[in-house]
Amino acid sequence: MKILGIETSCDETAAAVVEDGTKMLSNEIASQVEIHARYGGIVPEVASRQHTLSIIPIIRAAMRKADVGWDDLSAIAVTHGPGLAGSLLTGVNAAKAIALARNLPLVGVNHLEGHMYANWLTGNELKFPLICLIVSGGHSDLVLMKGHGDYTLLGRTRDDAAGEAFDKAARLLGLGYPGGPVIQKAAESGKANIPLPKSWIKGTNDFSFSGIKSSLLRLVNENKDINKNDFAASFQAAVVDVLVTKTIDVAQEYNVCQILLAGGVAANKPLRETLTARSPFPVIIPPFILCTDNAAMIAACGYFRFRAGHTSDMALDVIPNLKLAAV
Secondary structure, eight states, X not given: OEEEEEEOSSSEEEEEEEETTTEEEEXXXXXXXXHHHTTTSOOHHXXXXXXXXXXXXXXXXXXXXXXOOGGGEEEEEEEEESSOHHHHHHHHHHHHHHHHHHTOOEEEEEHHHHHHHGGGGSSOOOOSSEEEEEESSSOEEEEEEEETXXXXXXXXXXXXXHHHHHHHHHHHTTXXXXXXXXXXXXXXXXXXXXXXXXXXXXXXXXXXXXXHHHHHHHHHHHOSSOOHHHHHHHHHHHHHHHHHHHHHHHHXXXXXXXXXXXXXXXXXXXXXXXXXXXXXXXXXXXXXXXXSSOSHHHHHHHHHHHHTTOOBOTTOOOOTTOOGGGO
16 A cells, blocks of 8 residues: 655655555655755745745655556545644645545645654564654654554643754854754764753653753853853753653653654754663664654555545645644
């Protein structure tokens, strides 16, 4: 069963073909990083305009790379939230047009659910129940997964998500954009020797990174001759420690079989290494290309949803603030 996946939730225009939810036949991505770097962040109007230019060429490239035709496809899976409304509209409308023209089933996919299913493309055998840590620019969520489509949100960010915190820290330090990669690169030449606060929010599994960001701002303003590398290393170490500690605590509480890591921040090397080293449970992590936004994860998720009988009609709309529980 081959599924065409389409992803346009933010600033990546992506299309992919996945077979049986686990075999990636193609995964094409048109990145807008260089376009938005000059602004220090995503400009929604610019992103949506670029999607309209890239969507058809990227779909054709994915089909060509997978060596499939329209008659080889079983369904079209597309991200319809959460994300930027203008960006989401491009992907959803393209998917609707293809589904209508080719008489193919349409499957709406939650972007966060898609990130979790990137782990099904790793070649590992996954066993339920699982704990998945989803860390990205807009989300820091701990999800208990008892089966396909059976999710319980156990913890989430109360303010800044981990990726957003990295972006803001990078701007404070004058390191550039996107924040995660530039913080990691600077940290490689620095020492985590600057004490920064860690918010544990006792009695809950939620995250909070606004305090560490505010502390970093104060320290930068008070110290004119700062070592940016040390500050980057200290900030990164503090964020990683909180993410890893809370994830392992929750995994132990629910006695899971495995821990999954997902989302753009999952590409952070210290996070990957620290979670793997400290976890008493097997840890599954997608390759770097499947951590950031991509369509293969949407196609993989779409396969399992389609197999379970979940399809969408032509009334499918974008939901910028779509929650995982609403899938």
